[in-house]
Amino acid sequence: MILDTAQSVSFAPQVKEFFLARQPILDRNQNLIAYELLFRRTGAGLATTVDDSRAAATLVAHMLELGLENVIGGVPGFFNVDSTILMGDLVNFLPCKKVVFELHQTDKISPELVQRVSGMVDAGYRFALDDVITLSEYIKPLLPLIKIVKIDTSVMTRTDLAILARQFKQAHKLLLAEKVETIEQFQNCLDLGFDYYQGYYFAKPAILSGKKLTTSQLAVMQLIALIARDADNAEIERSIKKEVSLCLSLLRLVNTTGMGVTKSIDSLSEALVVLGRNQLQRWLQIQLYIAPHINAHFASxxxxxxxxxxxxxxxxxxxxxxxxxxxxxxxxxxxxxxxxxxxxxxxxxxxxxxxxxxxxxxxxxxxxxxxxxxxxxxxxxxxxxxxxxxxxxxxxxxxxxxxxxxxxxxxxxxxxxxxxxxxxx
Structure with missing residues (x-):
């Protein structure tokens, strides 16, 4: 998409100053349902989140230039925007089904902003209120238009969090817990009825004494070990045949158009030749993360x-x-x-x-x-x-x-x- 707007031109050079943060947002079953996207700049020895209107516009313009799906795949993207950006035209180029706009509770909530948000909601856009730590009178004019409330769990006691969660639930809002970094924090918010979770608790190991690998994971680990000691293809083939799901997945992979094969590959021996050791090893490493019961509608x-x-x-x-x-x-x-x-x-x-x-x-x-x-x-x-x-x-x-x-x-x-x-x- 080419933007016919002076905004995208004036903000484009700033891209070189930034790297992109893509933070996952999960549901109660820990399925990926969205990403929050933030530009950050490095300087003075640390990385800072850029929340000024110029950087926000840079992000929106650049996502349009790249194509949202190249960055976030099939899930929606959450974008921090302020009133300056929201009152402009740039946000209208983002497809309403692919974005959620985040407003900070400290932003100036003017009658003009409320009117603008109301019009965008009517057009199908969704809004979240970000970094909420209290239900203040200040945000109430905007609250009927807000679908999701993001609560900063890192600065609240469990008692205060429970009170705030109950207040917003009574207002029929979806609750998103921010900065969830441990399994204990996740479980606490789960008990309080939060709908969504943002943070890297899911990537932290919960060490369980006596936990055993699944049959599929053991099979993959054994195959990785075979490749590491340079076993011949016949031995690797025999090992793969013991796990039917791996056989089917491998044959499906080598028969995709991206593999460049000119005829259908129906045997494992042919598939191993086509794939090669390096790609086979990568494929197996990825297979470790795929649970046999995974829901195809969600991404792990x-x-x-x-x-x-x-x-x-x-x-x-x-x-x-x-x-x-x-x-x-x-x-x-x-x-x-x-x-x-x-x-x-x-x-x-x-x-x-x-x-x-x-x-x-x-x-x-x-x-x-x-x-x-x-x-x-x-x-x-x-x-x-x-x-x-x-x-x-x-x-x-x-x-x-x-x-x-x-x-x-x-x-x-x-x-x-x-x-x-x-x-x-």
């Missing part, structure tokens, strides 16, 4: 986070060390395996005792050490809130990666991760 946030990490680390490694392809392949492995502790409910030490990995990979996964450890720390900084991203600028400097190079690599990683979904269900 852990799967999307792991694949995005893996691809981003691969792209950065390829950018920094283009002469050695194996470094990029190893970086992908580090990124995608970095969430196995959250997936399996076991310590990373125990998991790494079950698979054969090189010292550099193990050091990165266990201690965030070395080149791959720095790449992993960089990805984790990008994902976290601005308060937790103080290490971002020093990491970019250490890796000799300009921030303007990071942004296009992020977009490529997002698009690649989103594109996997048709092939993992």
């Amino acid at each position: 946030p852990l799967l999307l986070l792991a694949t995005t990490r893996g691809k981003l680390l691969e792209l950065i490694a390829r950018k920094l060390k283009p002469a050695n392809k194996s470094i990029a392949d190893t970086a992908f492995t580090v990124g995608i395996l970095s969430l196995l502790d959250a997936l399996f409910g076991q310590t990373m030490e125990k998991i790494l005792g079950q698979i054969v990995l090189g010292k550099d990979v193990s050091e990165a996964l266990l201690y965030r050490r070395g080149f791959y450890g720095d790449l992993l720390k960089l990805s984790e900084c990008i994902e976290k809130s601005s308060e937790a991203s103080r290490a971002l600028a020093p990491l970019l400097l250490k890796l000799e990666l300009p921030v303007e190079d990071l942004y296009p690599l992020q977009l490529e990683a997002f698009e690649w991760s989103n594109s996997l979904l048709p092939f993992v269900h």
